[in-house]
Structure formats: C-alpha cells, structure tokens
Amino acid sequence: MVVVELITGRTLDQGATVEEKLSDEYFNAVNYIELSEEDFKQLALKEGDRVKVVTDFGEVVVFAKKSELPKGIAFIPMGPYANAVIDPATDGTGMPQFKGIKARVERTEERVKTIKELLEAI
Amino acid sequence: MLIIKPKKEFEVCIEAELTPELAMKSVEEVRKFKVYYGNRVVELGELFEVVKEGEDKKLVLDGDFGRVKWIGTRMVDGEIVVKGNVGANCGAFMRGGRIVVEGNADDWLGIEMAGGEIIVKGNARNLVGCAYYGNAVGMTGGKIVIEGNAGNYIGEKMNGGEIVIKGNAGDFVGTEMRAGVIEIHGSCGFVGGDMRGGEIRIKGNFDLLPTFRKTEKGWVGDVNVKGEGVIKTF
C-alpha cells in the first residue's frame, strides 16, 4: 500500500470522448490512476494491473499507469471514477475538493467496474 | 417560552426567520407565521407543532432543524435553544440575545454578527462570523463558541467580537481580519492571510503563512498589508 495525494483533472482523451460517455473510449479515458515510478514500483505493479483507491469518502478500483509524477502524487482523470473518491465538501464555496485528497492505493485483483455498474452502486 | 417541533421530515429545506419575538405572540399568531417551504409560502403551523409555556422571551426548537435556515436572523434579545442541528445562516446579523445549538450548525453561522452570543455544542461548518458576499466587514461584536470543530473560513474580515473554537478549525482562519479575537483550542490550517489587526490564539498546530514576522508578542503581520495582527500559541 502507498499513501498519495490524489489530484483529478482534465486530459486530452477524456476531453475528446466527453460527448460519448457511454462508449468504450470514454471508459478507457477515465478509468485509470497515474502513479509515480517509485509508487508504481513499490506496489510491484505492471501496466494494466488494477489498484484499489481508498479515501475518507469512498473507494474505487481502477487500472494503474506509470507516469512522471513526483512520488506521493497520483492522478485520476476527471469523471465517475475520480468522483467516487473525492471530497464532496465544498467548504461553503459550492466547489467540491477535486484535488489534493489523501488516498491509499493498494494492489487488487478486483475487477474495474463499468460506468453503469459504478452508477448502480451509488 | 415557545416550543416549536417539526411535524415531519421535510422534502426540501425551509427558510424560517424564527426569533424570540415569536415567544411574545399568541400561539395562533405563531402558527400563521410565514415560512418558505421551497417555493411555497406556508404557515408555520402546517409544518411545526407549537406549544407555549410561560411568557419568557425564549424559543425552544425541539428536533432536527438542520434543514431550517435563517434561524435567529437579526435577533436583538431573548434566547433560542435548538435541541438538535441548525441550518445555514443561523444568527445572521444578530445584535443581541443568545442562541444555543445542542447539535451541529451549518454554514454561515453568525454572519456579520454585531452582538449577543452563539454557543454550538457540536460542530460548525464553514464561514462562521464572516462578511456576506460582497460586504466589507464581518463580525463586529458578540461571541461565538463552538465546542466541537469548525470548518473553513472562520472570522473573515472580522472587526470585533470573539470566536472560540474548542476543537479544530479548518483552513483560512481570520483572513483579512481587522480586530477581535479568535481562539482555537485544537489545530487549524492557514491563519491570518492579509490580517490587519486583531489576535488569533492557537493551541495546536497550524500552517503559518510566509508573511508574518516573529516578535515577542507572537507572529505579527500580514506584512503584505502592513498588518499588525498577532498570531500566538497558548
């Protein structure tokens, strides 16, 4: 298990598929977490492995990807997977905290849910 | 004393500017008091049971008022006791009297409060004692005590009065504060951004901004506004 500061945000692929949310392309554009090389190594992951991301606000299973992030920072593209674990509190601003959430990431054998399954589980 | 009790669970939030003045009215009048149930204007009696016990200027809100907003707005004297949670904007623009919340308080507790006392036994959310949107001055007098934790943005633009938080507070305490005292018994995040005056006392940990000078009095700043506010630990 590693502890990370989770960031969520836009990506080019997420943007290009945002009007096709029920497509496989969108599913693939938003269902992963980017981890730093160190964290990736520490979890003994290889590309395509799955991890469970757990925060105070929920948990979600996503695919793991290696990226150039600094150690301790992880990134999930904005979308339903990210939103399963972000902090909904807006602190009176109307804006939930989409970035900078403490999360635990661990290797898992669990399946990545489809978008519909994710929605049904809410 | 007037006891008001919700009759049912509400479908949407209610706006009811309940003040101790109501305790001075007859039960019939109180039942006819207009409250906002979403976009419907309804009589208080439709949604709440009303019981009168004696003549003192006191309101007992018996039940969960967590979805009832604007309780105690502009009150000047008397007392409100909320037996459960209270909704947003409680004690807004309050000038005197006392509000005791036995549960938790929602956002915007004591907006621009000028006098009186608010005691929350549970937690309070964000924007306690702040200036309302676009206004220049927050709390100017009176006292707010939160026995649990408080959220973010406590005492922004505060220009008098006192806020005491027995637990932890969130981020951005006393931003642009000019006068008054904020006391935090637990820990909090950033403190005193662009503070001009007043005092913030903290018992636990906090995030110090890089714009305060260490002096004998404590941390003085914010230098970005040539401020003379003081942050100290106790």
Next chain:
Amino acid sequence: MQDIICTFCGSVCDDGEYDLEKRKVKKFCKLGSSKFAEKERIKAPMIDGKEVSYEEAIEKAVEILVNAKKPLLYGWASTANEAIRVGVILAEKLGGVYDQCASVCHAPGTLAMIEEGLPGATLGSVKNRADVVIFWGSNPMEAHPRHGTRYSISAKGLLVKDRKQRKIIVVDVRPTKTAKIADMFVQIKPGYDYAIISALRAIISGNADVVPNEVGGVPKEKLVELAEIMKKAKYGAIFYGLGVTQSRGRDRNIENAIKLVQLLNRTTRWVIWPMRGHYNVVGAGEVPAWEVGYQYAIDFSRGYARFSPAEFSAVEVLLRKDCDAALIVASDPVAHFPKMAVKHLKQIPVIQIDPFPNMTTLIAKVVIPSAVYGIEAEGTVYRMDCVPLRVKKILETNYWTDEKILEEILKRVEKLRG
C-alpha cells in the same frame, strides 16, 4: 465552409474549415475534431426509456417542474446564450435554482472577483503584448490545445512577435505537458498556492526578509527569481486553471493572485484570467448576471434572485437534498459530481436536454434530445475572455434546439402559473 467556430472548449477557435462532403473539420485540435465528428445521438425524446414525441416529453417535463417545491436547473455551459436566457427566466418563473457548470469549475474565480475585481484582458491583448505568460494550475496543452498557438505561448503578436520573445512559466504540482514546453517550471506542494502567492507579494513589495527559505516546496531563491521576472515583464499574463480553483484555498488562492496582480500593476502591466473550460461557460454566467443579477448558485424560491454558493450551488443543493426535481441542460452532472451529490439526483425526477447520451441519461425520467450548437444550430457564445462569437449552423437537422425546447416549456409553465 470557412471561419467555422468550434463549440468545444473555452478557446472557441473560429478559424475552422468544414468539408461538407467529407463531414470533417480542418485546423481544429483533437478536441475540436472530436466535436465535429459524427457520434451516437439520443434518437428521440423519451419518458422512462420509452420513445415519445417532443410535445409529450415537454408536457411531462412541465408537469414535473411545476409540481416541484424546488427544481434545480443545472448545466448551461454547452449551449447558446439564447437558450440560457430562456432557462434563467424559466428558473425565475418556477421559483427554482439556477446553477451552471462553473460551480464545479471556475466559479471560485467569481468569488474572488467579488472580493478584489478582475484585472484582465482579451486574448488578443495577450497575444499582441504579453512577454511573460504564467500558467498557474492550468494545462492548456491538454485542456485547451490551441490556446498556446492562437493566443498565448507561440502566438504571433504585434509587439511580441513569437515564442522566442515570450517567456512561458508553469506553476503546478506535477510536470504537465505544458510544463515540458515552458521556459521555467515551478513545482509546488499541493495546497500551497496561497502561501506561495503571499510570499511573492512580500518579495515584490520589499519584504523578502520575512519570507522563509522554503515555501510550499519551493526554495526562496526560486521565488525571488520568479518575482524578478514578474517585475521585469513589460506586460505579463497569469492564466489560472482548475489546479487553483479545485484545490485547497479555491477562491482564496485566486483572490491572493489578483492582489499580486494589483501590486504588479503599480510598476508594470499584468493581467490575470481564468482558463474557462466549456465553450460557453462564460455565457452561462453572463446571461443570468444581466437578467437576474448573479452568475451562478441563484435561488428564486422567494420570487427574486438570491446568490449563495454555500447554499444554492448544485452540489450543495444536492448534498442538502434541497431540490425535488432537476432539469439538466447540456451537461452531465452524474459523471462530474461527487458520488454523494449523484445519490440525491438518483432519487428525484430528472429531465435531461442534451444532444448526446451520457451518464445523466441513464438516470433521467424524461430525456429530450437537442441540436448541437455550432453544427446544427446558430447562436451566441462567449469565449473564455468574454469575447462574443456567433456560432454557425452547418448541417440541417430534425432535432429541436435547446432554445426552442426551453421556450416551449416556458410557454406552458407561464400558462399554468399565470
């Protein structure tokens, strides 16, 4: 067809070429090309998944809306001003709540503007004059791919001729694609934007001695270097993004950055502007501002507009269960709201107006498909810098426009409400 206007992101590029035969757009980026590509559509209006006529769907929508104690009317960032205006008036008539996508995007910038104003510029000013551009928590290479070539990074301007004459700085918590092409990258600790901006203000105003050796993961020398660059700029621009608005500090970060810009303007010229996301998220705020006084998080339950993001932003309304019906126009809150907010949305009747099926379609009771602005419908939109553009109709369609659907709803509501 020439001068086609893109209805994807806030850059609203207006130099596209559309090939009517191949049904393809040229010159646009990956996002713009995807916008103009053919894709799956909602085929027909539906009630509970069953296909119906537009009129039947509208009748049902009206029934839901007029019976609601507090309907939430949300979305609006991907439609035209003409539709937004009808939507705002509808919210006023219904005594509902109007909120728009900015509330989970750039609305903290509006809160900051309430505190300090917004010293800004059109993108054309930046292109012509800016010799220093800072992307703070924004990543145009992914979110606004042509922003750099058209307006900011390598745009060919009148006074600043090209990329070589312009210094590009990225401030972010991670090395983004934009950071890779920048002249300077300042990597900061998540959540320390506010402290870093305070430190820059102190350095610039001659109080560098107070600033500790390291702030938010950045060594003081680097901050001093950044401050020097800012002071020496002839015309600087800060473009901030969701990295600032969606993380710790939110509006307070921006407020602080605006104060930094105010300070810099005492000795040189600087402007600051948000990198707005959707092509007309600016219109979704400007239209209600002139119609009812506020940009977002507007409650009409008392018969007039009130503004309070702490209470009337869509996420807060949903978290407090403070709405009993929802009309979602040109947006997908089910995909983009936190789980707890979606939970309430699943429990109330939802009406959706959108050209494309999305996650909100999956929970909507009434679904009304609409035409795509900029392709099948004409209308006015505001680019991220508030420059108005009239997007074009290129292709014929049988789909109704958002404006027409909303007008029909409004007409019936007015009839019922008198």
Next chain:
Amino acid sequence: MLWIKNGIVVDPKNKINAEKMDIFVKNGKIVAESDVKKEDCKIIDASGKLVVAGGVDMHAHIAGSKINTGRTMRPEEMRVVRNIAGKFRATLGRVLLTAPAIGYEYAKMGYTTSFEAAQPPIGALHTHEELDSIPMIDKGALPVFGNWHLVFKCIEEKNLEKLKALVAWAIERTKGFGVKVVNPGGVEAWMYGGNVKSLDDQVPGFNVTPREIITWLIRANEELGLPHSVHLHCNNLGVPGNYQTTIESIKLANGFRNPKRQVLHVTHVQFNAYAGSSWRDAASGAAEIAKVVNSMDNVTIDMGAAIFGHATAMTGDAPFQFSLHKLIGARWSNKDTEVETGAGIVPIGYLPSNPVHSLQWAIGLELGLLVDSNKVVLTTDYPNGGPFTEYPYVMAMLMSKKMREGELKKVHQYVQKTTTLPSIDTEKTLYEVIHMTRSLPAKVLGLENKGHLGVGADADIAIYNLNPLETDFSNEFEKVYKSFKTAEYTIKGGEIITKNGELVKEVFGKTFWVDARKKVDLEVIMPDIKEYFNYYSVQLGNYGVEERWLKNPSRLEVV
C-alpha cells in the same frame, strides 16, 4: 389610438410652454387631431397634469461587459428587490440594476430612450444582447474609437478617406450609433502602464496625439454627416486641474460647423471640471468651462452629476480606473481589449461628509446651472455619478435655489469656497429642464422623432401629476421631485406601459443603428483592416453583428 385630453403640454422643440392642449396618438406616432377617429380613441384625462415627451438619456452605461462585470463583482448591489416575479419579471438592484430593472425603472420615471455610451467594438454583440434584454425603452450604443490602432494608423497617414471608411465600417459592424472617444491615446498608453497628460502628448508607439485623434475624428464624423457628433470623454478625467484640458478639448470644435447640431459633445463634464493641483486643494473649474461652452455654438455637454450614495465607476478609461483603485483601495476590474480599447470598473460612493465628494456634487450642479440650457444635458453618467433614478433630484435642484440652499447645509462646507454653487441664483425654468431631459438630448443624438410631441414624433409620452401653471417650482421642490420620480402615465410607442409607478405592459423598444456605408468607399480601408486582423484573436469574417441577430433593429441610413 390615444387621446390625451386637456394636459398642460411643455414641448420645447415645438416652442410650446405650458399650454393646455390635446395630444393624439395613432400607430405609435403623434398625429394631428384630424388623423384619428375620436370615438375609437382611448381617452386619458390629463387635466391639470404635465404632458411631455418621454425622457431621453443620451449617456448611460446600461449594457455590455462593463455593467455586467459590475453586477458580478458587486453582489451587495443586487440585494435590493424592486419587483417580485409574477406577470412581470423579478427585478433587482440598488444602483446597478439588472437589464429588466433598467427598463422598468426608466419607464416608471417617464424615460423612454437610453443610449449605452461605450461599446467596445469586439464586444458589440454582448452589448446588443443586453440591450435586447432591456424592456420598455428604445436604445442605441456608441462604439469607442479613441484608442483603436486602426484609427491611429489612418491619422498617422493623414488619410481622411480611410478614416471615414473605417468609421462607417465599424459603426455598421458594431450596429453602433456614433463615434465615442474615451481618453484618446491614454488607454493605449495604459497598455504600457502610463497615460497621456496633455492634448499634445505622443501616444506610445504611434505618431499621433490626443489633439489629432479628436480633430480627425470630428472631421471624419462631420464629412460622413452622422446623426450624432463625436462624443468625447476627455483626457485627464478625475485629475485635479483637468478643467484646462477640457477647455482645450472643447475648443477643438472651432472651425467645424453643422447646421443641425453640435460638432462635438463633451460628456460627463463634472468629472473633467476640477481646478487645483491635488485633491487637497481641488476646486471647481465649472464656471470657466461654462464660459467657454456658452461662447461657442457648436459644442454641447452633459453634466455627469454626482448623487450622494452608492455608485460604480465604469469607463473605457482604464488608466483612470486604476488610479481610482489605488486612491481608494477598492476592488478593481480591468479589461484590455485587443488593439481596440480598454475598460475598468471600481466601486465608489459619494458621501456628503467628504470634501471631494461634495465638490463633485456641487460641480455637476454648477454645470447644469451655468451652461445655457440649450447646451447642457442632464445625466449622472449612470452608474458613475449615481443612479439615473435620481434625475428628478437634479431636475428639482436646478429649478429651486431654496432646495439647493437646504442641501448645501448638509454637505461638506469645503464647497463654500471652492465652487460658485452657493452664489448661483439661477433657477432653471420647467421649460428649460424639460428641454435638458428631452428635446436637447434627442437633438444632440440626432434623433428627429424623439424628445418632442410634434406631429410625426414617436408617441413616447410622460404624464406627471404636476400642474406647471399652479406649481411654485422655487418653493415646492419636494412635490416637484416626487412628481418626476413617478410618472402618472408612461406611454411608449403609443402604448401605456406604466401607470403611477405600476407596470402595465412589457414592451421591447427599438435599437437604433447608423449605416453610413454609402458615404464611403469601404475598399480604401479593407486592406488595412485585413492586415490588422492578424493581430486580432478572431477572424474578420466572425467580427461584428448582423442586423438579423437583433430583436428590433432600426437602421438610420446616412445618404
């Protein structure tokens, strides 16, 4: 059809001064008695009431990015509820109003026309969208020219034909009405953090001066024969000592002549009428300015009166707005706009206890009193000097020395020695004040069918519960003020839209725009425009506003 019976008519354009007469309306126009069938007319009994043309506001900021930014940054301004949603729209606003509120409040006061005084060309469509959302009144907008690189280029080349073609092209593209000039050259200097300080300062990067910009634009405007003259917001606005710049600018009209109207309109002169060298020794320069204006027959001004209370400074004069922000420490919005123009917004307020604010208040009134009534229009430069809803205050003040004496007691006594207001005995007549609010602004704008009640005029009419024959304007100023605050009837295009301050019917007026393309050869300027569009952030083909996008456009063709 309407028959307004037995009213006391004041109609300065037609030289009617408080005469009892009937007015007839058909198809939205004033017509002769013989043109109506009396039995089909709706009769309004105006016995003992004042009947005048609907008011014309020739300079206000009512639409576009400036006021809308003002609304956004000032939610505290939007918390005054004026109307609850019902048959009519909900309206809000203290001084800054929502678009529906602007229309409703003008109408309640008997005003039926208002012009947006500064339209950034690239933002023209936004201005028009907001104008289209303002109910009740007729509208127009003045695009700004004084800091546009293309204008500088034509002047540098001393090419009048190009400048004329540019003006005609730009007015058509913006669906604008005339030529507005804001701090010529100064806004361009602001792009480098500076300003211009005199008419002969060189504009950075260009071989032109403010003097040349103003003069050349007057020349182009007059050769084009536009309905309105150049509309000038002078250099050095808000700077003590600026009255001299204002006088110099006014004199630039010398040598130009137009039989129909002025050749230069200088706007919100109150803000440009300060003597002294700093705010510590500032004084009024109004008397000197009045002398010059009165001595010329080709210049008009408007007051830009300051009203005590809240206001919001919003102008295209971006460097001034920044100085104001520095001076008072208030919020500040700025908008540098392509290579065209700029703008700024700062919240302000006028306090009677403040010597400078009192001075500003006094200067506005001095201008209204000292300048010939045929040359000064009543404005507050809404919302810069305050709300337009307080025009009746200014009207009453101009007509009553007694009212002024009372008000002078309430303000900072600094004005006693720094202005001539306490010593002015003039009391403008009702006829003059009606002229200053109706027929004169209509004439200044070049709107022939507005501001009067002659046959053929638009049937925009206000009826006030005020009998001019029985009113002592010197002493009954409270009654005068109250009467003008709320018209008994406001009639727009022949329809009753308000009655005693209640809304009767929502109508949407016209937007006037001027088409002077036939007067020029656009091809002389197109190559330059095309070249300059390399430095725009939009395509030339996407620039501008088409007539069919507007709700109710009315084209005035110049031939």
